[in-house]
Amino acid sequence: MTASSTNDHSNKWRIVDIVVASIxxxxxxxxxxxxxxxCAAxxxxxxxxxxxxxxLVNGFWLFGGPLAAIIVRKxxxxxxxxTLAAFLELTLGNQWGVGGSLIVGICQGLFAELAFLIFRYAKWNLGTTVLSGMLAxxxxxxxxxxxxxxxxxxxxxxxxxxxxxxxxxxxxxIVWAVCRALAATGVLDRFESGRAEARV
Structure with missing residues (x-):
């Protein structure tokens, strides 16, 4: 069974999903x-x-959405x-302001989400993760x-x-590699992403 074969998949959010996505x-x-x-230099x-x-440096502002999605899979x-990451970034203070932090973060999150929506939240693999990063x-x-x-x-x-x-x-x-590395340690055992890694 591969990581994209998910008999136990559910789109219903649990408390643990909200907590981990927030973290x-x-x-x-x-x-x-x-x-x-x-980043100025x-x-x-x-x-x-x-x-x-x-x-080329934008990826450092794009990874939050794909990482949360591929781990909690909701x-x-x-x-x-x-969006939450961008809001925190704005709250901490930077040179970009509301537009260059929060609004662009929402845009990035929406487009990152599209990769999983296209496949009706049924494909959670390297391809959809890369597509999510690209769309972000x-x-x-x-x-x-x-x-x-x-x-x-x-x-x-x-x-x-x-x-x-x-x-x-x-x-x-890189997000996919991080997810697999975390799953290999067992810390994601309460998530489909962790159980899928164990079956690979």
Whole structure:
């Protein structure tokens, strides 16, 4: 049986699902805030390569939703975690304000959620996790495109492409690896994600 074969899957949220999704969101929000502090240098360097290339670092703001979703495996988990993480990031204070923290976080969460919704919350595997990260990158890029009307087509395309790549790697591949590593320790035994790992 594989991780996507889920006879025991239920879309009903439990208290433990809410608690763990919230813990993931809080931890993600703190990491987002920390990345806000140190991101100026890599953003500047990548933007100097070509405008829009700075999207390569966006994955560090995209992983909260996919991580919560692939662990708790409940509808709305990606949106909930990414939104709560963004709210905490905003509350801690940064240079982006409401738009660049909370609103973009909601966009990222909505798009990350789409990957699992497309498969009717029945596929919880590497492919859907990577797709979730990629779509979170799309949500991020769309927000910044719409809020920066002066951007030219080339910059928009570069930003979209690099955001998708960053999302696929950091919020997709790495998130999947983290989930499997956690499951292997037994800490996710109360979740389908942990039981699926044990059956692989």
């Amino acid at each position: 993931i969101a809080v931890a993600s929000g703190v990491i987002f805030w920390g990345w806000d502090i140190v 890599p953003l500047t360097v990548l933007e100097a390569v070509t405008p829009g290339f700075e999207g 509808p709305g988990a990606a949106l909930y975690a990414e 990158g799309v949500g991020c890029a769309l927000y910044y495109w719409l809020t920066n009307p002066a951007w030219g087509a080339i910059r928009v395309l570069w930003y979209l492409g690099t955001s998708i790549v960053s999302g696929a790697i950091i919020a997709g591949l």
